[in-house]
Amino acid sequence: MRRRPQVAAAVATVVVMALAISGCGRGADAGAGVESRITVLAAASLTDAFSDVATAFEAATPGLTVEVNSGASSSLREQILAGAPGDVFAPADNANMAAVVKAGAAVDPADFVANELQIVVPAGNSAGVTGLADFADADLLLGLCAEEVPCGQLARRVLATAGVTPGGLAPAIDTNEPDVRSLLTKVEAGELDAGIVYRTDVLAAGDAVEGIDIPADANVAVTYAIAALTGAANPEGAAAFVAFVLSDEGQAILASFGFRTP
Amino acid sequence: MKPRVGQRRRPRSARAPWLIGPLAALAVAYIAVPFVALLQRAPWTNLGEAVRQPVVTDALRLSLVTAFAATGFSLLVGIPLAWVLARTRFPGRSATRALITLPMVLPPVVGGAALLFAFGRQGMLGGPVATATGFLLPFSVWGVVAANTFVAMPFLVVTVEAGLRAADARYEDAAATLGASRGMIFWRVTVPHAAPSIIAGAVLCWARALGEFGATVTFAGNLQGRTQTMPLAVFLALETDREAAIALSLVLIAVSLAVLLPLRDRWLGT
Amino acid sequence: MLSAVIEVAVGNLRLEVDLEVDEGEVVALLGPNGAGKTTALRAIAGLRPIDDGRIELDGCVLDHPATATFVATSRRPIGVVFQDYLLFPRLSALDNVAFGLRARGRPRADARAEAQRWLDRLGLADVAGARPRSLSGGQAQRVALARALATDPRLLLLDEPLAALDAGTRLWVRTELRRHLATFDGARLLVTHDPVDALVLADRLVILEDGRITQTGVPAEVTARPASRYAAQLVGINLLHGVAAGERTVRLGTGTELTVADPLPGPEVAIALRPQAIALHRHRPDGSPRNSWAATVSEVEADRDRVRVTLAGPVPATAEITPAAVAELDLVAGTPVWASVKAVDLTTYQR
Numbered sequence: 001m002r003r004r005p006q007v008a009a010a011v012a013t014v015v016v017m018a019l020a021i022s023g024c025g026r027g028a029d030a031g032a033g034v035e036s037r038i039t040v041l042a043a044a045s046l047t048d049a050f051s052d053v054a055t056a057f058e059a060a061t062p063g064l065t066v067e068v069n070s071g072a073s074s075s076l077r078e079q080i081l082a083g084a085p086g087d088v089f090a091p092a093d094n095a096n097m098a099a100v101v102k103a104g105a106a107v108d109p110a111d112f113v114a115n116e117l118q119i120v121v122p123a124g125n126s127a128g129v130t131g132l133a134d135f136a137d138a139d140l141l142l143g144l145c146a147e148e149v150p151c152g153q154l155a156r157r158v159l160a161t162a163g164v165t166p167g168g169l170a171p172a173i174d175t176n177e178p179d180v181r182s183l184l185t186k187v188e189a190g191e192l193d194a195g196i197v198y199r200t201d202v203l204a205a206g207d208a209v210e211g212i213d214i215p216a217d218a219n220v221a222v223t224y225a226i227a228a229l230t231g232a233a234n235p236e237g238a239a240a241f242v243a244f245v246l247s248d249e250g251q252a253i254l255a256s257f258g259f260r261t262p
Numbered sequence: 263m264k265p266r267v268g269q270r271r272r273p274r275s276a277r278a279p280w281l282i283g284p285l286a287a288l289a290v291a292y293i294a295v296p297f298v299a300l301l302q303r304a305p306w307t308n309l310g311e312a313v314r315q316p317v318v319t320d321a322l323r324l325s326l327v328t329a330f331a332a333t334g335f336s337l338l339v340g341i342p343l344a345w346v347l348a349r350t351r352f353p354g355r356s357a358t359r360a361l362i363t364l365p366m367v368l369p370p371v372v373g374g375a376a377l378l379f380a381f382g383r384q385g386m387l388g389g390p391v392a393t394a395t396g397f398l399l400p401f402s403v404w405g406v407v408a409a410n411t412f413v414a415m416p417f418l419v420v421t422v423e424a425g426l427r428a429a430d431a432r433y434e435d436a437a438a439t440l441g442a443s444r445g446m447i448f449w450r451v452t453v454p455h456a457a458p459s460i461i462a463g464a465v466l467c468w469a470r471a472l473g474e475f476g477a478t479v480t481f482a483g484n485l486q487g488r489t490q491t492m493p494l495a496v497f498l499a500l501e502t503d504r505e506a507a508i509a510l511s512l513v514l515i516a517v518s519l520a521v522l523l524p525l526r527d528r529w530l531g532t
Numbered sequence: 533m534l535s536a537v538i539e540v541a542v543g544n545l546r547l548e549v550d551l552e553v554d555e556g557e558v559v560a561l562l563g564p565n566g567a568g569k570t571t572a573l574r575a576i577a578g579l580r581p582i583d584d585g586r587i588e589l590d591g592c593v594l595d596h597p598a599t600a601t602f603v604a605t606s607r608r609p610i611g612v613v614f615q616d617y618l619l620f621p622r623l624s625a626l627d628n629v630a631f632g633l634r635a636r637g638r639p640r641a642d643a644r645a646e647a648q649r650w651l652d653r654l655g656l657a658d659v660a661g662a663r664p665r666s667l668s669g670g671q672a673q674r675v676a677l678a679r680a681l682a683t684d685p686r687l688l689l690l691d692e693p694l695a696a697l698d699a700g701t702r703l704w705v706r707t708e709l710r711r712h713l714a715t716f717d718g719a720r721l722l723v724t725h726d727p728v729d730a731l732v733l734a735d736r737l738v739i740l741e742d743g744r745i746t747q748t749g750v751p752a753e754v755t756a757r758p759a760s761r762y763a764a765q766l767v768g769i770n771l772l773h774g775v776a777a778g779e780r781t782v783r784l785g786t787g788t789e790l791t792v793a794d795p796l797p798g799p800e801v802a803i804a805l806r807p808q809a810i811a812l813h814r815h816r817p818d819g820s821p822r823n824s825w826a827a828t829v830s831e832v833e834a835d836r837d838r839v840r841v842t843l844a845g846p847v848p849a850t851a852e853i854t855p856a857a858v859a860e861l862d863l864v865a866g867t868p869v870w871a872s873v874k875a876v877d878l879t880t881y882q883r
Contacts, residue, residue, distance in 0.1 A: 074501040141383070141401065146484060148501035174401040175483025176490075178497055182479060185375065190384035191400050435579050436618040438605035440632035441683055450631075454622050 037065040038237040039085060041076045043092035043224070045115070045180060045198055049257040050090070056253060057244045064237050072179055073150060080105050080229065087238035090226040090245075093150040097225045109225035112245050113259035116219050117151075117158055118199040119212040120187050127193035132162040132214060138172045140193040143183050146176035151183075154220050155196040162218040184209070198222070203258035223262045297515075304512055305505040312509035320487045321495040322513065328403065328491060329471040332410035333418075336467050340418040341460065345452065347419070348426035359423075366416045373412055374480025381408065382481075405482030406489050410471035417470050418463035425459020426452070465525055472518055534687050534719050537585035538575050547571050547743040553687070553719040560722045560734030564762065567740045569723040570615075573689050576721070577612050578605035589719075590686050606635070611680030613690040617672045619664035625675045626651065626660040632683035650678040654712060669697040670705040677712060688713075690722045694729050706732055707797045707881050727769055728804050732881045739763050768840070770805040770849040782880065788846035791822045793875040798882040807840065807852035809877035813870040814861055824872035829863050843871055 042050045047070040054066035069076075073091035080086060080100055089106055091097050092115075100106045121129050127140055135142055145152030159165040174192070177183035180201050186192045188208040202211035226245055228238035244250045251261060278286070305312070312318060346352075347359055365373055381388040381399045392398055399405045429452070437451045453460070475493040482489040484498070492514045499507040534553040541547070547568040553559045561569050574580040576587060578594065581602055587595040589610070594603045619628050626647050633643035651660050654674045664672055673693060680688060693709060694702050710733050713720055724730050730737055730751075737754050739747040739762070746760045754763060755771065776796045777783035782803060784790065790803065811817075817824055827845035839858045841851045851871065861869065 072501065078500075078504065141398075143483065146498050146501075148498040173485070175485050176498075177484060178479060178494070178501075185480065186378070186400075186483070189375075189378050189382055191378055191382045430618075432614065433618050433620065435574075435577075435605070436612070436614055436620075437631070437635075438579065439577055439608075439610060439612040440679065441606045441635040442631070443606060443635070446635055451620065454620075457622075 036063065036234050036237055037067060038087040038232070038234050038241055040066055040068045040088040040090065040241060041080065041086045041229075042068055042070045042088075042090040043073045043076070044070050045092050045200060046070065046090055046224070048204055049200070049254050049259065052253050052257075053245060053250055056249060057241055060244065060249070061237075061240055064240070066241060074148075083231075085231070085233060086229050087232040087234055088226065088228055088241050090224060092224060093222065094225060095150070097227065100229075101227070105231060106227040106229050109227035110242065110246060111223040111262040112226045112251075113224045113254050114262040115198045115200055115222045115224065115259055117154055117196050117214055117222075118202050119194055119214060120184065120197050120202050120205070120209050121194045121212060122187055122190045122192075123208055123210055125210055125212075126190075129194040129212065131212065132159060132164050132218065134194060135159055135196075136164050136172050140172065141174050141191065142172055143175045143177055143186055143192045143195040144173055145180060145183055145197070146178055149179060150222075151180050151197060152176060154222060157220055158196065158214060158218055161220075162215075200258040224259075300508060300511065303505075304508050308505065309509050309512065312506055313513055317486055317490075317495060318510060318513065321490050321492045321510075322517065324403070324406070324487070324490065325472055325492040325514070326517070328406045328410055329468050331407045332414055332471040333464055333468040335407065335411050336415040336418045337460070337464060340415050340463070340467075341422055341453070341456075344419050344422035344426055344463075345448070348423045349431070362419050363416050365413050366420075370413055370474065370476025370478075371480050374409055374477035374482075377409060377412055377477065377481040400481055401483045401485065401489060403488060406478050406491060409477040409481040410474050413474050413477050414467040414470040417466040418460075421463030421466060422456060422459050425456045425463070428459075429455045461525065465522060469518060469522065472514070534576065534587075534589050534721065536572075536576055536587045538572055538582050538587065539584040540571060540575055540580065540582045542568070542571050542580075545571070545743050547575075549740065549743075549745055551721075551738060551745070553721050555719055556717055557736060558713060558720040558722060558734045559736045559738055560724055560730035561738050561740055562724055562727065562730045563740035565725055568743045569725070569740055570691055572740070573612075573691050573721070573723050576687075577610055577689055578603060578608050609684075609686040611683055611685035611688045613673070613676045613680050613688070613693050615692040616696045617664075617676035619667075619672060619675055619679070621664050624661050624663060625656060625667065625671075628664065628675055629679045629682050632679060636683065647678070647682060650682045651675075653715075654678050668701070670701050670708065673697070673705060673709070674712070677709070681716060686718045688716055688718060688720045690720070692724055692726075693722065694724070694726065703794055703879060706879075709733065710881060728806075728879055731769060731771065731804055732802075732879070768807050768850060768852070770807065770810075772803040772805060772847065772849070773801075774803065775800055780875075782878075784847065786846045788825060790847070790873075790878060791875045792878045792880050794880070796880055801880045801882060804879040804881070805849060805873060806877065807850045809873050810843075810849060810851035811872050812841065812851055812853060812857065812861060812863070813872065816870050817872050822875060823878070824870055827869055827871045829865055829867045829869060831865055832858065832863055843869070845871075847871065 040050060040054070047068070050068045050070070054068050057066055058064060069086070073093060073096045076089065076091060077096040077099055080089060081103055089097070089100055097106070097109050101109060119129065119132070121127070129140070134140060144155045147153055147156055177186070180197050183195045184197055184201055184205055187195045188205060199211065202209060226242055228235060228242055232238040343362070347355060378385060378400065380386050383389065383392050383398055383400065388399060399408050433451050433455060434447050437447045442450065473493055475497060478491060479494055484490050484494050492510060496507050496510045496514070499510055533555050534551070536549065536551045538547060538549045538551070545566070545568055549572050551572070561572060563569050571580060575582050575595070582595050582597060584597055586593065593601050594608055595601065620631065623631065626644060629647035629650050630643040633646055634640065638646070648660060651657055654677065656671060656674055656678065659667060659671055664675070667675065694706055697705055706729060713733065722730070722733055734751070736750055737748065738745055739754070739760070741760060741762055747754055747763050772784055774782040774784040776799050777789055779795055780792050782790050782792060782796065782801055825846050827843040827847070829841055830844040831842040833840045834855065837855070838852050839855055841853060841863060843849050843851060863869070
């Protein structure tokens with residue numbers, strides 16, 4: 001007889017775990033005091049910032065732990081559409097969010113930060129890069145993100161707007177990197193004379209690189225949207241995390257990483 | 263002539279011991295199922311169109327050229343290295359053998375970064391060379407070959423070394439007693455004896471080079487027609503169009519099968 | 533002429549050998565497994581540099597550590613027939629024989645013509661295009677011999693040339709080898725652990741035990757006065773001489789006829805008979821052994837777990853039997869017995 005409560009508790013634990021694992025626990029109440037976790041699928045450019053945001057969120061919301069799963073926004077989109085478990089989605093561009101919303105996997109995305117592009121050069125700028133015009137110089141070693149990824153699309157738009165590469169062709173470019181980190185690595189190592197990445201990435205790379213501002217009339221503003229996923233195992237936790245990101249405290253942390261308010 | 267002994271009739275192939283058959287079938291199924299799944303997702307109607315795009319033909323040509331070049335370079339220096347490891351004793355031989363297998367365990371992206379630090383414009387060796395001659399490995403076809411070679415050569419060296427160890431060195435003695443010089447012994451006796459392992463090693467090396475992604479993109483970058491190989495094209499296609507990515511993968515698989523199957527039949531199978 | 537003083541350490545074995553082989557002579561280096569025979573041969577061929585000593589062939593110093601002289605294997609005028617022949621598996625018999633000529637810079641066509649002549653001479657014309665894998669043991673041995681001789685060496689080394697053959701072909705190939713060795717006029721050194729091979733093929737025996745030479749001499753000397761237990765056992769072989777009296781029949785000097793298993797190699801033959809192959813009986817045996825004769829025991833000598841029984845009579849020979857058999861037959865000097873031997877146990881060769 002005395003074993004009854006223990007058995008009940010064990011059964012409850014198994015059920016909660018099963019619901020969490022299967023990802024079909026919509027409406028399942030994690031319950032106050034029961035430890036729970038949420039998974040945030042975030043763009044690679046948000047990795048460091050969201051790590052700090054998650055720490056602050058966990059401190060403010062006892063019992064909830066946050067796992068930030070970062071990657072290329074398009075890869076994360078593919079994972080979500082393929083049914084991978086996750087609670088919150090924060091991609092680096094609106095197209096990926098739009099695709100997920102259209103598929104019904106997320107609702108009500110909210111813009112939470114803005115970013116912009118910046119020219120990045122190795123510390124010391126030995127090639128003497130001064131602005132976008134240098135991206136037509138075939139003698140320099142220049143890199144962009146590939147046009148298949150958001151930072152590559154944006155960089156091409158900026159170069160076209162500035163009249164450096166009319167028609168979008170960039171013959172002086174030596175490499176189209178598959179992601180920002182890969183491009184940044186080559187600039188940090190001094191292998192490239194210049195590249196175009198997000199302002200926040202330049203800041204995060206520290207002393208190894210320098211940023212050169214792009215004139216406001218040529219630059220593009222990128223807004224990042226965040227949304228809870230409809231398939232969230234923990235909808236309350238997901239909503240709480242989104243709210244925290246939009247709060248003053250969350251915004252202050254993001255600003256410290258170079259992000260601006262949208 | 264006299265009838266040879268041992269003509270007792272034998273079964274054509276061995277009977278598998280208990281559990282071996284099912285386990286072997288499991289191994290085949292484990293490899294086959296993902297490929298079947300891939301084929302099932304393939305956009306068969308658009309396949310021809312996908313293959314004819316310049317971005318695909320460029321990448322395919324570059325992949326083949328660089329994979330063969332990397333294999334050729336690996337053969338050139340890898341066979342001698344395998345010989346030294348198999349046939350000579352010197353202090354640090356074990357360390358050398360461990361070193362040569364490092365690229366097999368290193369994440370390729372790290373390997374690519376290491377190549378940059380060594381042979382890049384600011385690299386340990388690449389820097390002085392670039393200053394003196396203006397020659398740059400990164401962002402060039404040679405960079406792709408260099409990355410492929412770094413990652414794929416260990417497969418050749420390890421395979422050929424094993425083959426040389428298994429080969430009977432007394433054939434080399436026999437050649438020496440017939441007056442053969444060291445060079446003639448190496449080319450006429452050692453290499454032909456190790457031929458099966460050299461072919462097997464070259465196939466492994468080529469296949470690894472053909473599929474190489476991480477080190478290539480990190481060291482050589484990605485530019486259509488110059489450094490964009492098939493795996494890079496596949497990876498980027500995946501960003502925007504999954505069907506195109508699958509189509510490209512199928513092309514890569516078909517081309518590698520077309521190259522490997524005749525070789526397997528001739529050299530590795532019976 | 534080969535003159536070799538070899539000192540070399542291999543593992544636990546310390547080999548110290550002083551060996552001479554004259555022009556035209558066939559010397560057998562005879563010893564148990566692990567005695568250092570093959571090491572000595574490898575040292576002479578230059579495949580194993582010696583630690584100390586001096587190897588000289590026809591007045592040319594090949595290996596002399598004291599003066600730091602060492603002639604590479606490929607530059608020594610020495611032909612080697614290896615134990616399992618080591619024919620290059622991917623080359624035809626012809627190209628195997630032509631290999632050494634090509635190594636000496638002969639043009640391909642020239643080398644092949646010369647190789648073909650060697651194959652013809654050794655009765656191998658039919659198998660010139662065959663790969664080693666498809667050759668019989670005897671053919672492979674002759675190809676190996678042709679390959680070694682084609683380079684016109686001054687010394688021919690043979691490492692257990694018959695060990696790779698099965699018992700049936702061995703007898704016949706041994707006789708063939710003896711005939712072919714006779715056509716080569718340089719020095720010949722044969723390594724073997726089989727006393728029959730040594731007795732049939734060699735003019736002189738050198739017995740090597742545990743890295744040292746324990747006896748050397750012509751077969752008759754060694755047979756008569758074995759210097760060690762091993763030698764006694766080894767050369768305790770009965771040697772009989774006779775003439776052909778039929779396709780498979782030999783008539784001994786005493787008039788007794790013995791039947792052998794294979795056709796005789798020539799009109800004058802020698803027969804090697806192992807003491808262990810002789811069976812002794814109280815009464816005349818009936819049944820299979822076709823060769824039996826009445827004899828008288830002249831001497832009984834215990835040798836550890838075996839007993840050597842010397843027989844007088846039409847076939848002078850020594851038999852080796854177990855102590856139990858001696859007790860059962862109640863053998864002492866003077867006992868009359870019947871001896872028998874199977875035809876297959878009589879090894880014949882040309883005298």
